[in-house]
Structures are given as structure tokens and as C-alpha cells.
Amino acid sequence: MEFDELLRSALGWRDLDEFIQKLVSRLSKEFDTVIVNGEILYSTRIRFSNYRHDLTKHMVEDSIDVMVKKGKSYTTVSLDSVSTLDLDSVVDFIRKSFRLIDRQEEYIPPEAGFETYDIIPGVYNDSVFDQDFLYRLLEAILSTDAGGVERLSGIISAEAGRRLMASSYGASGEYKYSRFNIRVRGFKDSELTATSSILSTRVDEEDAESMVGEVSSRLEGVDKPVLPERRRTRVVFTPDAFSNLLSYLSSMLSAYNYYTGISVFSGQLGEDIGARALVYDDPRMENSPASITFDEEGVPTRKTVYIEGGVLRDLAFNNTLARRMGRESNGHAGLIIPHMHHVVYRCDDVARDEEELLKTVGEGIYITNLWYTRYSNLREGSLSTMQRDVGFLIEDGELTKPVIGARLSLNIKDLVVNPILSTEPTKWSLPWDVDTPSYTGYVALEGVVVTTGF
Amino acid sequence: MSTDVEVGRWEDYVDTASSLTGFGGSQDISYVDARVHEKRSVTIVVNNGQLVAFNRSYEAGLGIRVFSRGITLYGSVSTPSKSMAEYVLDGLAKRISNLRGWGRVDEYTLHDVPSEDVEYVVKEEKPFLDNIDDSISILTDLDKALRDVASIELLSRHIVINYTLERKFFTSSDQVVVSSTIPRITFFAHFTGKDGEFVSKNVLLGASQGAEFLDYDYLLSQCRERIEAMERVVKEAKPIPIDKYNVIVGPEIAGIIAHEAVGHPFELDRILGMEGAQAGESYVSISDVEVRRIGSEAVTVVDDPTYPGAYGYYLYDDDGMRVSARVMIREGVVKTLLSNRFVASRIGMRGNGSSRASSYHDEPLVRMGVTYFQEGEYSVDELVEEAGRGIFIKDYTEWNIDDRRINQRYTGFEAYLIQNGRLGPPVKYPVLESTTWELLSRVSAASSEIELFPGFCGKGDPMQVLPVSLGGPHLLINNILVGSR
Numbered sequence: 001m002e003f004d005e006l007l008r009s010a011l012g013w014r015d016l017d018e019f020i021q022k023l024v025s026r027l028s029k030e031f032d033t034v035i036v037n038g039e040i041l042y043s044t045r046i047r048f049s050n051y052r053h054d055l056t057k058h059m060v061e062d063s064i065d066v067m068v069k070k071g072k073s074y075t076t077v078s079l080d081s082v083s084t085l086d087l088d089s090v091v092d093f094i095r096k097s098f099r100l101i102d103r104q105e106e107y108i109p110p111e112a113g114f115e116t117y118d119i120i121p122g123v124y125n126d127s128v129f130d131q132d133f134l135y136r137l138l139e140a141i142l143s144t145d146a147g148g149v150e151r152l153s154g155i156i157s158a159e160a161g162r163r164l165m166a167s168s169y170g171a172s173g174e175y176k177y178s179r180f181n182i183r184v185r186g187f188k189d190s191e192l193t194a195t196s197s198i199l200s201t202r203v204d205e206e207d208a209e210s211m212v213g214e215v216s217s218r219l220e221g222v223d224k225p226v227l228p229e230r231r232r233t234r235v236v237f238t239p240d241a242f243s244n245l246l247s248y249l250s251s252m253l254s255a256y257n258y259y260t261g262i263s264v265f266s267g268q269l270g271e272d273i274g275a276r277a278l279v280y281d282d283p284r285m286e287n288s289p290a291s292i293t294f295d296e297e298g299v300p301t302r303k304t305v306y307i308e309g310g311v312l313r314d315l316a317f318n319n320t321l322a323r324r325m326g327r328e329s330n331g332h333a334g335l336i337i338p339h340m341h342h343v344v345y346r347c348d349d350v351a352r353d354e355e356e357l358l359k360t361v362g363e364g365i366y367i368t369n370l371w372y373t374r375y376s377n378l379r380e381g382s383l384s385t386m387q388r389d390v391g392f393l394i395e396d397g398e399l400t401k402p403v404i405g406a407r408l409s410l411n412i413k414d415l416v417v418n419p420i421l422s423t424e425p426t427k428w429s430l431p432w433d434v435d436t437p438s439y440t441g442y443v444a445l446e447g448v449v450v451t452t453g454f
Numbered sequence: 455m456s457t458d459v460e461v462g463r464w465e466d467y468v469d470t471a472s473s474l475t476g477f478g479g480s481q482d483i484s485y486v487d488a489r490v491h492e493k494r495s496v497t498i499v500v501n502n503g504q505l506v507a508f509n510r511s512y513e514a515g516l517g518i519r520v521f522s523r524g525i526t527l528y529g530s531v532s533t534p535s536k537s538m539a540e541y542v543l544d545g546l547a548k549r550i551s552n553l554r555g556w557g558r559v560d561e562y563t564l565h566d567v568p569s570e571d572v573e574y575v576v577k578e579e580k581p582f583l584d585n586i587d588d589s590i591s592i593l594t595d596l597d598k599a600l601r602d603v604a605s606i607e608l609l610s611r612h613i614v615i616n617y618t619l620e621r622k623f624f625t626s627s628d629q630v631v632v633s634s635t636i637p638r639i640t641f642f643a644h645f646t647g648k649d650g651e652f653v654s655k656n657v658l659l660g661a662s663q664g665a666e667f668l669d670y671d672y673l674l675s676q677c678r679e680r681i682e683a684m685e686r687v688v689k690e691a692k693p694i695p696i697d698k699y700n701v702i703v704g705p706e707i708a709g710i711i712a713h714e715a716v717g718h719p720f721e722l723d724r725i726l727g728m729e730g731a732q733a734g735e736s737y738v739s740i741s742d743v744e745v746r747r748i749g750s751e752a753v754t755v756v757d758d759p760t761y762p763g764a765y766g767y768y769l770y771d772d773d774g775m776r777v778s779a780r781v782m783i784r785e786g787v788v789k790t791l792l793s794n795r796f797v798a799s800r801i802g803m804r805g806n807g808s809s810r811a812s813s814y815h816d817e818p819l820v821r822m823g824v825t826y827f828q829e830g831e832y833s834v835d836e837l838v839e840e841a842g843r844g845i846f847i848k849d850y851t852e853w854n855i856d857d858r859r860i861n862q863r864y865t866g867f868e869a870y871l872i873q874n875g876r877l878g879p880p881v882k883y884p885v886l887e888s889t890t891w892e893l894l895s896r897v898s899a900a901s902s903e904i905e906l907f908p909g910f911c912g913k914g915d916p917m918q919v920l921p922v923s924l925g926g927p928h929l930l931i932n933n934i935l936v937g938s939r
Binding site: 002003004006007043045047048049050051052053054055056057058059060061062063075076077078079080081082083084093097100101103104105131135138139142151153154155157183184185187190191193195260261262336371372373374375376377378379380382383384385386387388405407409432433451452453454 | 509556558560856865
């Protein structure tokens, strides 16, 4: 078999569905509740720097996560390399692990399962397996005229997965997904840099070329960057920059963090929190690189609105936390820690486009990329985050001098209580150092403290 | 009682790996290595007195790397099947053939390495996998003891033990065979309290040990110390005016400076731009070695993965090279960069044992192991006396740094004024925001004992998180700007 063909067939490599069904059947004879989630994950990543190929890596990984519950106790077991596993030894391993648990916090499984799930159109595309296509994308990136950009670095990531789920209470299903995540970073010199990214189920060579164009145009004519003044000011974030902060907002909207008292929103569910933004996830969006058919308890996903009309309306729930708080699961399990599947964000005040947004903001700083977001007080929500890539001063509604070295201090709540306005969401993004994708536009926040170590 | 079971087939993987280094008959590749990488992990989570999670995990697989004249390809399989591994090796060889002459590859050859055939094992005095039930008891007992310890309202107590037994078998076409077994354990606690305002604090401790690390009295004292500091922060601490102070930072902050502002920028792949779109770049250039002064004579920073018992401990890297202590900065001058065989060979240098991968499906990258400021000759009391007027910042609650590792900030948690050479009242959230060279050039003295902390270091894409250690002595940094959050 040719290697490319082997990779193309990766999602069918294992009899994972059969193994999972047998495992549920065996374990159901001795446990009250059994939940098994399985996944086969394929990825190819091509890394490049200085206009040169550095490394290509291919991965095919298969894994299962098993939960068994009996009486007041439960345990979870995660096993990789399912093809190496023998059913008897897995059952034995789970039994022995379970015996270590005496009594613990209650886990409440769903009462009944779903055996059929709607297929979400456009979330799976097998071009991710086409190795020649991936190298053509790289060639398109490296051969596009980047103007005065001295160096280009980045990564082409193509991945696909097949998720399976079975349980003792009847939930059972599977779905496939795929996505490209491409990042190109250009260096005019060691200080002046810009990044373009694509997170999508489909890309072509023109998309790849346009990424270089975006990097090039952001750096065109830019030199002599200035350091920011220490001040409280307005900040405009590009979708990629704001996506970093939205990932941190998403963890504050997990029912686990809320319930255990470490969310900045703890105690405010159903209350007016003074928000002026809409926050939701919609895992059933068609053609989305972040759609999920069902959660880890087999509950079908659905659009969930978290913040709307000023009010904290909902949290990401699994069944246990939903029941404990008198609600129904909204399809966001994590068996222990539920989580948002992605974040869609829009301010209540919406600008027609970036230009109108900048005009409205008038004065401030424009930030294109962030990293190293860290809380100084998790429960309070205070954090600082670091500018990455060139930014700009905003003067009279126009981008003027390039800025480097800004550190932004704000409260995670500011994302929803202190926005000025945004454009409509138009871009999917998943920055390098965060876990939760987001779909957003350009966003302006009021009252961000800007400092620098320079 | 041992509760572990053989869920994988280690010997089969080793057998398959050993069979690959004869190139699978291919003429297209000049070098092959194969790494069997297995991890057995246990995670125990207690939240507000309840055991909320007990998870055991097992992963194993085979990573295969091929190289020819500057082209590096990596593939992994999660099966010990020889035929599957040969398919992958054959596929990588064919792709190398396709890429040759492409013009997008810099040609170079790998430097030679000594042949090896070694095995090393870090023994656990009290094997964790045989003592899981004891470990759960320690955690739940600890939580009970902490419940009533605070004089402020403790809203949340979140305590986690994570244990991983990492086992590797590396073999290459250069007659290198290295086997290793290293246990690693961390204790993490996050406390949230309230006394008019909210206050949060983490505790993170760890080592390359087994269950013997979980000494109840030690863990209790460490947690109590942090909770008492939380009380002082909300009840007594006052902000300070922004000004220049003589600052003493504790080993936790010294460690994060050593890791972020020295270790990372000394990684050769960053210096060459290879992490440009991922973990970032560096202020260091290759021509700085032996020439550039970036700190005072009191600054010596070392990365020594062979530090016994440290969380980031290892003896051989994932290129099969023996590692030893690397002095990155000696008395303020750049001395040694961190490199591995594949990156160093690009520019005619030699690797020095920094190649590490976090799992079988990840390629090795240039990484740190155990990074710390070397100790000085002062006692902490002498440093305080020397400081005269200043701030003592024991630990941090927040930090970040820019892409080239210059512009950084550390927000202190437990901190005190220093008045007339003595510790005074607590200071609230002091912020040290500066540049690498300002910080390093103003270090005037160090205490005589170092302390190490565990860390989880991220690099690559997808981000590979690796166990490391970071630390140092107390450092006196003169005349530097500090404000309040």
C-alpha cells in the first residue's frame, strides 16, 4: 500500500467501534454506568522557517476514554494505542482501578441516550489527507512575493478525526471532522513582524497566497516602531488577537469553574452582569472547523447563548452539574469538566466594518496578536497579556505609527462589560497557545491599561 | 498491592524499533531513528473535600524519524506492527526522494555521535503505582486539615496529584541504543479565598520520584504557608508607590527568570528562527557566544538535566546523546547555547543533549531540562541587610514575556517592604516590569542555597508540554522600577 493511501485510510485503521461496543457490553454487566469515548486522530504538519522546509510529521493516534460508575464511586481510564490492547486486560485494568475508589462526589449520568445524531454538513473534507496538496500549499506560500518581508515562518496543519461514543444507557454514535490550521508569520526584521492565520475546513492555493499578502501589506512601509506610553486607553483587537482572550473567557463559562467558585462569574447566573456583548457557541454550524455532533455523554450539541442582553444566561453544562444546578445538560460534557466547544462573540454595538470601528474609537492602540495571557488573580479575573507582532497607534480614527512592546492589563470581564463596539464575526481563529477556537470580528475595548518593560 | 497491568506490548514495540534502523532497504535516506515512548499516568483531583476525578492513562507508540541531506521527516504509529512501521518508513523514504531537488531545503549533514548502548532507571523508593490508595488518602486528609486552617473564607480548595512513569527506548542507524525509565510526580493546589476581596494562590511542587515525594507534613506546611500569605495579602498588604527599589526575589521568581529570559532565548532553534511562528524567537545571536555580556558578574545560569531528583531530570536526550550541565551564562557572559544534533548540524555546531519530545507522536525539539541561577555566598538575612531599602518578593502570581524574551513582567504575591535592612510590612501585588538585560545587569548578589520548582514548558506545534525544573537562590536586584498592580 502506498503511504499516502495509508494515511487516507487512517480513520478506518482500527476496529475501534467494535472494540468499544464489546467493552461497553462487558463492563455493563458489573457497573451501573459505562461510558466509552473513542477517537482516531490523523494529522500532518509541515513546518517551515526562513522560506525553507524544516520538518514534516505525520501522526495517527487512536485512543479511548472509559468511565465506569457503581454506587457512589466512579473512575476514568484513558488508553492510547487501542490496537495493542486486549479486551480482557482492559477490563481487568478498569476493575483494579475502580477498587481503589471508596466514595466520592456524585456523578449523574444522563437517564437515556440518543442512538442517532444529525450529520452536520461541511465539517469533513478529505483533502486534508492529500499530501501533494499540502506541499502545493507550502509552495504557494513560499513562492508568493512577500514584498519587504525578510523571513517567513509558519506551519500547515491538516487534521481529521473520527469520534465514537457508546454507553450503558443507550447513547451511541460517531462522526468525522477535519480542518486546516495554517499560520504564516513574516519578519521584516527582528522587531517588526506580522501573522496571518486560517482555521477552516477547506483551503486552496489562493488562500495560502492571500495569507502572505496579508502579512506583507501589514508590514509594508512600516518602520521605526515606537514603544507605548503607560496609560489607560482604548484598544482595538483584530480577530486573531481577540481570539486569545476569548479562550480565557470560555473557561470562566464552564459550569465546573462556576460551581467550584473559581469563575469570575460564580454566583451570577441569571443576573444582569452589565454585559454589552453577545457570547454563544453553536457546535452545529455548517462548514465550521469547530463543530461537534455530540458531547462526551452522548448528548447532542446545540446552540447555547451564554451572555445576552446584559445577562449571564447559561453556562457550559454536563449532566451532573446541570442536575445539581436544576437544569438540563446543554451538550458540553467533559464528564468532569464541561467546556464551551468554541466562542462566538459580538458586541451589542456593531460597526459596519473595520474602518467604521476605528473611526468610532478615535484614539487608542491597535493589537494584531497576543500571547502569554496570565491571570494575576483568577477569581477576580485580573490578567495581563503580551503584544506579539506589530501594532499601531490609532489617531483620529486612523492607524498611524507602528507600536511594539505593549503589555495589556485588564479584567476578563471587560470583554463583555467594557466593549465599545465590534464588527460582525467573520473569522475563525485558534492561536498557537490556546485551546478553544473562536469566531469573531474586530473588537474595541475601553479602559485597558498599557505598559511596557522597555 | 500492585494495581498495574500490562495493557501494552513494550517488547513488541522495542523489537519493531530495532528492526527499522537498517533503513528498511531504502537508498533514499542516510539516517533513521526509532523511539518507543510509553507513559503511564495517574491523576487524582480533590475539590472542596470531594474526590472529583481519579484517572489512569496509558499511551505507547513508536516515533520514526528519517533524514537525508537536510530533509527531516517524522512519522508515528500507535501499534507495534512491523508491517505498519515499515509502511511508514517506506513512505517517508519516498517522500524524501520526492522532496530532493525541490529548492526549499537547506542541505546539511548530521554531525557524528558516539555509539551507545545504555539503560538508566530512576528508582522509586515507594513505587507510586503500588501505592495509589495511600496517595488518595494523603490528598483527602490534607484537604480536611486545610479546611479550617484559614482565618479568611476559603471558597475553593482544588488539589491535584499527577504521576507519570515515562519509559523510552531509542535506537538509531548510528549504533545508539538508549533505554530509560523516569517517574515524575507533581502536587498542585489552587486556593481561592475572600475577605472583602478575592484572593487566589497556587502551589506547585514536584520531583522525579514516586510516592515517597508525598510527605504529608511537607505538603501541609507548604499549603499552610501559601494560605497564610493569602491572608496577609488581603488583610495587611498595601500597594507601594512606583519607584526604584532594591529588590530581592525568591527562588520561584529567580527560576521563572532563568527559564523564560535565559533558557528559552538560548535555544538554538529559536535563534535560527525555526520557532518563529510558534514559541517565538530570541535576543541572542550565535556570535554572542563567549563575547556578549548580558548580566553582572553575579549572574551564572545553568541548565543541568542531570540534577538528581529534579522534575526535569534526564541523562540522554531524544537524539541519543549524553547530556551534562550546560553553563549558559557565566559571570554575566554568554557561554553556551542549548542545541540538539539536528539543529546544531545545520550550522556546523554540535548538539549538547537538548533534544526532547513529549510523546511518541511528537518530534524532538531543543528543550530545557533543569534551569537555574547558580548560588552565591550570602544568607537571605544578609541579602536583606544589603538591600537596605527595598522590596522582598517571595513568589509570583503572574508573569509574561515577549516573543524575543526581552520585555517581561512578574507580579509578586507574598512580598514585604525592606526598611533599614529588615523585613517590614507586607506589600500588595508589586509589579516588576523590565527587560532581560536590565534585570540581569542589576543582580548584585545571590543567596547560598537554591530551590527548584517543577514547570510545564510548551513549544512546537501542536504544543508539546514537557516536564522541566526551574529555580535558583534568592537574588538581590539593585535599583529597579517596581510599582503596584
